[in-house]
Amino acid sequence: MTTAPARPTAYADATVAVAVDVVPLALHEGAVHAAVVRVEHGVARSRLAFPGGRVRENESLDDAASRWLDGTLPGSRAHVEQLYTFGEPGRDPASRVVSVAYLALLPRALPSDGVLWVPCEPAPRLAYDHRTILHTALERLRAKLAYTNLAWALLDESFTLGELQQVYETVLGLALDRRNFRKRILALGLLKPLGTTRGGAHRPAQLYRFATRRPITVGVLPDRE
Amino acid sequence: MTTAPARPTAYADATVAVAVDVVPLALHEGAVHAAVVRVEHGVARSRLAFPGGRVRENESLDDAASRWLDGTLPGSRAHVEQLYTFGEPGRDPASRVVSVAYLALLPRALPSDGVLWVPCEPAPRLAYDHRTILHTALERLRAKLAYTNLAWALLDESFTLGELQQVYETVLGLALDRRNFRKRILALGLLKPLGTTRGGAHRPAQLYRFATRRPITVGVLPDRE
DNA sequence: GCAAAAGTGTTAGTGATACACCCATGA
């Protein structure tokens, strides 16, 4: 083969379909949870799977992901990013479907009709190859938490340092020293103290917000602690 | 929307096609180069683009990428990994094509019929959205070089520390202190000295190889130097 | 007053940086 291939032009190939699947994750009761729904049709009927489906002809992949997320968890503020594309023949036994998976991070596991929030560990049984997709999503989350400020996506706009620390501890499954965590995270200069406090059952905590809620790449974590 | 959608079953949606595009990168004359080919058909005819095309019904995405790479640069040993999926409507003016882009790293810019190796900077003019794809590929390469041992994919099996250092310097566009680079890279324990040397025009250099040529995540670089 | 989380500083150690000189070879 020595020449460039033809690009697709007028004809269409009816054998490979394109879908998106959205992996909505949120922290709940000290553990990472994922939102799943029951499959309605086909051989996987009534099994659990991530929300998703066909991409429309005139929508982008990102738009399709947002549409499926909003259809499942309406009105939720979420950070959505493309995760990976899964396209093994046979991953959907009924037909050839290439699925572009998206990761959606939410500050709360909001209840919604027909939606189940399940803990990610131990890994739940899911339809199709969605367990693999979940695994990929968790890997991505852990990796990005360690070198970006992505934690804002798993928190409300304002939060205490204790809550922020819990995000890291929960997702990464490790315990962090409170004093060193505060020093490091404040030294990054990404947080703004709000001047207000939140009263719980105990001593009230200072509230903070992220100065920017867009992805920034910085080392947020120690190598080990 | 409160319930799970139907998965695709018997019918097919002829409106969205799936392709792969492969971004082959190699170092050449002190700069990152990419392999491109000329588009043969359609409105982009004779413009430069990355090799790629439709995914066959019974092949995986990875297999499709390997097929297109091998069709363009036969017999090359390459590291191939999925990069990102591009699916804006209108990215191919002729029809709706969702393209799964792949990154291919090669130890040499091997010449091949119909293939042009072009420097990545300044960014070349390319058909479709391939300039965006190239940009994404370079970002990925730089990021992974900094926190993995991926450099092996851009080198022959055996190499000198000087050559290894050049990979980092070329890709990341910075100068590294030789002594510190050697200390750091050897301290990682990923390299095996071969005991042999390579004679160039000057003092012969010790040859090394990577103990493992699979992706490993380690900090390979200083923050800045 | 007691339980529970918030808040705070110092020290020791490790790892990163900066830096200069000699060596081996081919031309």
Added chain:
DNA sequence: TCATGGGTGTATCACTAACACTTTTGC
């Protein structure tokens, strides 16, 4: 002998890790 890249050690600095006690509140 000269030009070119290969090879080596040390001192300083910055950052990280380890660590314990006091404060504030609700009950």
